[in-house]
Amino acid sequence: MSATVLDLKPVCDVADGYIELFGFKNRIQTKSVDFFNEDLPTDCDVAFLSHIIHDYGKDKDWSLFEKIYSTLPSGDIGGGAIIISEWLLNDEKTGPLSSALMGLNMMVETSGGRNYSYSEVSEMLTGVGFKNIEKRPLAGPAEIVIGYK
Numbered sequence: 150m151s152a153t154v155l156d157l158k159p160v161c162d163v164a165d166g167y168i169e170l171f172g173f174k175n176r177i178q179t180k181s182v183d184f185f186n187e188d189l190p191t192d193c194d195v196a197f198l199s200h201i202i203h204d205y206g207k208d209k210d211w212s213l214f215e216k217i218y219s220t221l222p223s224g225d226i227g228g229g230a231i232i233i234s235e236w237l238l239n240d241e242k243t244g245p246l247s248s249a250l251m252g253l254n255m256m257v258e259t260s261g262g263r264n265y266s267y268s269e270v271s272e273m274l275t276g277v278g279f280k281n282i283e284k285r286p287l288a289g290p291a292e293i294v295i296g297y298k
């Protein structure tokens with residue numbers, strides 16, 4: 150398995166340090182990219198978004214999901230997948246407390262950012278073509294949402 154970290158240059162610089170520290174230079178690379186304005190790689194099987202979508206409004210996230218969907222391989226067996234790690238709100242958007250507070254923080258610090266519920270993320274992913282959307286818990290407040298092409 151290999152990975153490419155796509156992010157803005159300051160994040161890639163930090164990631165490069167950890168990649169070297171833990172001896173993964175032969176398996177993990179970084180690439181500085183503005184994923185809204187530049188092309189994404191077309192040779193990846195999985196796109197993993199870790200705490201990305203809460204920074205943006207629904208329209209920008211929708212366009213990012215469309216862009217990712219178009220770059221992933223198709224097929225009943227071996228099709229691509231998207232994995233999204235976020236602090237999800239419940240469907241009533243009343244909690245959990247940590248997710249609600251993070252969402253409030255995003256509303257104050259960003260232009261359009263906020264936390265989403267699983268239903269909202271699932272609706273966006275389904276809307277761009279992903280199927281078999283599922284949610285899985287992680288340790289701590291984060292959860293992952295997986296969609297398959």
